[in-house]
Amino acid sequence: xxxxxxxxxxxxxxxxxxxxxxxxxxxxxxxxxxxxxxxxxxxxxxxxxxxxxxxxxxxxxxxxxxxxxxxxxxxxxxxxxxxxxxxxxxxxxxxxxxxxxxxxxxxxxxxxxxxxxxxxxxxxxxxxxxxxxxxxxxxxxxxxxxxxxxxxxxxxxxxxxxxxxxxxxxxxxxxxxxxxxxxxxxxxxxxxxxxxxxxxxxxxxxxxxxxxxxxxxxxxxxxxxxxxxxxxxxxxxxxxxxxxxxxxxxxxxxxxxxxxxxxxxxxxxxxxxxxxxxxxxxxxxxxxxxxxxxxxxxxxxxx
Amino acid sequence: xxxxxxxxxxxxxxxxxxxxxxxxxxxxxxxxxxxxxxxxxxxxxxxxxxxxxxxxxxxxxxxxxxxxxxxxxxxxxxxxxxxxxxxxxxxxxxxxxxxxxxxxxxxxxxxxxxxxxxxxxxxxxxxxxxxxxxxxxxxxxxxxxxxxxxxxxxxxxxxxxxxxxxxxxxxxxxxxxxxxxxxxxxxxxxxxxxxxxxxxxxxxxxxxxxxxxxxxxxxxxxxxxxxxxxxxxxxxxxxxxxxxxxxxxx
Amino acid sequence: xxxxxxxxxxxxxxxxxxxxxxxxxxxxxxxxxxxxxxxxxxxxxxxxxxxxxxxxxxxxxxxxxxxxxxxxxxxxxxxxxxxxxxxxxxxxxxxxxxxxxxxxxxxxxxxxxxxxxxxxxxxxxxxxxxxxxxxxxxxxxxxxxxxxxxxxxxxxxxxxxxxxxxxxxxxxxxxxxxxxxxxxxxxxxxxxxxxxxxxxxxxxxxxxxxxxxxxxxxxxxxxxxxxxxxxxxxxxxxxxxxxxxxxxxxxxxxxxxxxxxxxxxxxxxxxxxxxxxxxxxxxxxxxxxxxxxxx
Numbered sequence: 001x002x003x004x005x006x007x008x009x010x011x012x013x014x015x016x017x018x019x020x021x022x023x024x025x026x027x028x029x030x031x032x033x034x035x036x037x038x039x040x041x042x043x044x045x046x047x048x049x050x051x052x053x054x055x056x057x058x059x060x061x062x063x064x065x066x067x068x069x070x071x072x073x074x075x076x077x078x079x080x081x082x083x084x085x086x087x088x089x090x091x092x093x094x095x096x097x098x099x100x101x102x103x104x105x106x107x108x109x110x111x112x113x114x115x116x117x118x119x120x121x122x123x124x125x126x127x128x129x130x131x132x133x134x135x136x137x138x139x140x141x142x143x144x145x146x147x148x149x150x151x152x153x154x155x156x157x158x159x160x161x162x163x164x165x166x167x168x169x170x171x172x173x174x175x176x177x178x179x180x181x182x183x184x185x186x187x188x189x190x191x192x193x194x195x196x197x198x199x200x201x202x203x204x205x206x207x208x209x210x211x212x213x214x215x216x217x218x219x220x221x222x223x224x225x226x227x228x229x230x231x232x233x234x235x236x237x238x239x240x241x242x243x244x245x246x247x248x249x250x251x252x253x254x255x256x257x258x259x260x261x262x263x264x265x266x267x268x269x270x271x272x273x274x275x276x277x278x279x280x281x282x283x284x285x286x287x288x289x290x291x292x293x294x295x296x297x298x299x300x301x302x303x
Numbered sequence: 304x305x306x307x308x309x310x311x312x313x314x315x316x317x318x319x320x321x322x323x324x325x326x327x328x329x330x331x332x333x334x335x336x337x338x339x340x341x342x343x344x345x346x347x348x349x350x351x352x353x354x355x356x357x358x359x360x361x362x363x364x365x366x367x368x369x370x371x372x373x374x375x376x377x378x379x380x381x382x383x384x385x386x387x388x389x390x391x392x393x394x395x396x397x398x399x400x401x402x403x404x405x406x407x408x409x410x411x412x413x414x415x416x417x418x419x420x421x422x423x424x425x426x427x428x429x430x431x432x433x434x435x436x437x438x439x440x441x442x443x444x445x446x447x448x449x450x451x452x453x454x455x456x457x458x459x460x461x462x463x464x465x466x467x468x469x470x471x472x473x474x475x476x477x478x479x480x481x482x483x484x485x486x487x488x489x490x491x492x493x494x495x496x497x498x499x500x501x502x503x504x505x506x507x508x509x510x511x512x513x514x515x516x517x518x519x520x521x522x523x524x525x526x527x528x529x530x531x532x533x534x535x536x537x538x539x540x541x542x543x544x545x546x547x548x549x550x551x552x553x
Numbered sequence: 554x555x556x557x558x559x560x561x562x563x564x565x566x567x568x569x570x571x572x573x574x575x576x577x578x579x580x581x582x583x584x585x586x587x588x589x590x591x592x593x594x595x596x597x598x599x600x601x602x603x604x605x606x607x608x609x610x611x612x613x614x615x616x617x618x619x620x621x622x623x624x625x626x627x628x629x630x631x632x633x634x635x636x637x638x639x640x641x642x643x644x645x646x647x648x649x650x651x652x653x654x655x656x657x658x659x660x661x662x663x664x665x666x667x668x669x670x671x672x673x674x675x676x677x678x679x680x681x682x683x684x685x686x687x688x689x690x691x692x693x694x695x696x697x698x699x700x701x702x703x704x705x706x707x708x709x710x711x712x713x714x715x716x717x718x719x720x721x722x723x724x725x726x727x728x729x730x731x732x733x734x735x736x737x738x739x740x741x742x743x744x745x746x747x748x749x750x751x752x753x754x755x756x757x758x759x760x761x762x763x764x765x766x767x768x769x770x771x772x773x774x775x776x777x778x779x780x781x782x783x784x785x786x787x788x789x790x791x792x793x794x795x796x797x798x799x800x801x802x803x804x805x806x807x808x809x810x811x812x813x814x815x816x817x818x819x820x821x822x823x824x825x826x827x828x829x830x831x832x833x834x835x836x837x838x839x840x841x842x843x844x845x846x847x848x
Binding site for chain 2: 740742744748769770771774775806810812814815817818819821822823
């Protein structure tokens with residue numbers, strides 16, 4: 001059987017024979033949709049490269065990110081230092097490559113913590129309604145009332161400046177929009193007939209929440225997270241710039257811009273190179289989010 | 304099988320309270336097929352949802368099998384006796400659950416064993432072959448979705464099926480298939496039906512007796528024979544029958 | 554045929570590209586519309602609504618409309634540039650959709666919308682437009698037009714909303730009205746009323762009406778002539794009163810699958826679809842059967 005039909009036909013079959021085929025087929029459909037969005041593919045490729053760069057940083061970086069060479073400080077881009085050197089004579093390219101690990105750490109951690117808090121609070125509020133909804137949403141409003149960076153600043157100031165605390169602060173300030181989004185989705189799903197049907201089978205509230213409501217909220221959250229990722233990177237860079245995130249000599253991109261600020265007019269590359277890196281990664285995440293929206297947004301289900 | 308007495312259903316709190324059903328009374332015998340007809344907003348679906356326990360704000364008496372129901376709680380035994388099929392098959396299936404997942408979850412919730420075998424049997428019963436088992440709702444047509452919804456309702460092996468306009472979202476040729484299926488299932492499993500519809504001819508085809516509703520009240524309960532003769536006792540009934548006859552040029 | 558048809562469509566096709574190749578929603582539809590009520594009947598996916606949209610130039614890309622010809626009173630309207638199409642749409646061909654809730658702008662009063670729609674095409678001064686709007690509301694038998702003018706769409710019932718839509722669409726005196734399931738969101742008791750109003754206005758003005766519906770019986774009672782569509786093609790055209798004499802097995806199947814109050818059956822006959830219907834010939838009435846409506 002598997003010999004007579006191609007793998008593609010097997011995956012795209014309208015009548016899958018097994019659970020596995022159905023699941024793989026659904027994933028493949030999504031992949032085809034995603035692939036047809038060229039810009040999203042560009043975003044994906046950039047991010048794959050970034051991950052590769054982070055994994056193989058010690059192999060890729062021509063020098064140690066911490067090796068100072070005060071004799072060769074503020075060198076413009078050249079054959080020896082492709083992206084030039086900074087104020088302490090460190091190779092900017094090596095620092096950028098190693099910095100990608102920090103960027104990924106920040107992005108990954110925030111992307112794990114914030115949406116999960118948001119999903120939990122939002123769906124519980126939307127599903128339970130009544131006073132639970134009131135209390136949870138007022139708390140959300142309080143968080144939303146502060147500018148994100150200011151709130152993160154306050155957190156870091158209280159916890160002490162370090163990269164870990166910066167991430168925690170960012171995650172704790174980033175969840176309210178997700179909670180709002182998840183709540184709005186839950187409110188529209190809550191009265192759907194398929195929820196009513198599950199209730200008629202005796203499904204409890206916890207099961208409805210986890211099995212029926214979460215899967216539908218998660219997709220829009222993923223899209224939103226991917227689109228917000230650029231903002232998170234910038235916030236992290238902002239904290240780094242203010243000296244409240246990564247501590248010297250860590251090659252965090254935001255902190256690197258901050259270092260380059262003193263020389264920005266005469267030695268532009270010191271600040272511009274990490275800026276360019278942040279810009280590229282931010283845009284990659286935005287493109288990826290756009291593509292994911294095509295795939296995951298339930299409203300896009302046209303077939 | 305089902306006794307409804309002095310049923311009132313309302314939505315919202317006093318200043319904006321809307322009384323959707325006012326003093327409804329009817330009873331359905333074991334094995335009977337009972338229709339609720341009326342125009343939109345007449346409260347016919349609301350009665351069904353109140354019986355199913357999807358609307359907690361009601362007063363009066365609803366008894367299934369002689370056992371009175373509580374306002375907000377339904378127990379396991381109730382879900383094993385009463386099930387419901389919804390109007391819109393596009394809204395009543397979870398968009399990310401495959402047919403297999405829907406039926407397996409239902410069977411598990413109902414505490415059934417032999418889940419694999421039962422799923423095959425259920426799909427067979429509603430005229431869907433094995434090939435449909437692992438499909439997602441978007442891979443199914445409207446009629447096929449409604450068959451899955453019927454299979455889900457039958458999974459608990461209920462004796463009373465509440466049908467909320469089960470064919471109004473379907474094409475007429477598919478409607479015929481679903482109505483035939485429902486008739487077959489009733490004969491096979493000895494089911495009792497309460498069917499809501501705005502389409503008098505569908506109710507005339509499926510039911511033995513029917514209640515005509517207007518503005519939340521039951522105007523009259525009549526036999527299908529009387530419906531066919533156009534012999535309503537109330538003006539509204541006769542008006543409704545005449546209007547469903549189709550378009551009459553002025 | 555007493556005079557030239559208002560609308561003439563030849564070999565209309567609507568194609569959508571899909572991953573598996575292209576999909577034709579409408580596959581070679583040809584018909585003429587005179588001063589008559591023409592019913593277009595079919596099941597969902599038969600291409601009946603898409604035909605109406607194609608005539609109005611409302612098929613969105615990537616959908617493509619092709620035809621050997623599509624003329625409105627002799628003038629070609631096939632794939633006109635957007636600006637010209639907008640002039641025709643609403644001005645010379647109007648459309649009434651299924652649900653007035655979605656076709657009326659919720660944040661404008663009914664009056665504003667009718668006036669706006671009228672002025673867009675008639676270039677009349679505001680006062681005249683207002684006068685016209687009141688007239689139109691009266692024409693669709695709205696008792697208190699002044700009050701309704703100032704009402705917002707959510708404040709009117711479904712039946713009244715649909716009458717307002719008809720008033721709005723007929724204000725610029727179009728030649729053709731395309732009604733896409735105009736009554737399927739309405740209760741049976743208001744349905745007749747809305748149809749009567751539509752019928753009278755269309756007849757008085759000598760307009761052509763294309764009535765798209767899934768309801769065979771309704772179309773048979775309301776229209777002069779019926780096109781039956783299946784899988785993007787017209788499989789049969791008939792005089793409405795001869796519908797019960799339909800010869801195509803699809804039409805016959807559709808008719809017999811409807812439950813009927815006056816003729817109870819134990820089991821409803823189920824339509825057995827045949828592949829040959831997709832590409833078989835179109836059944837036309839015999840030449841000696843005269844068609845009403847000037848054709």
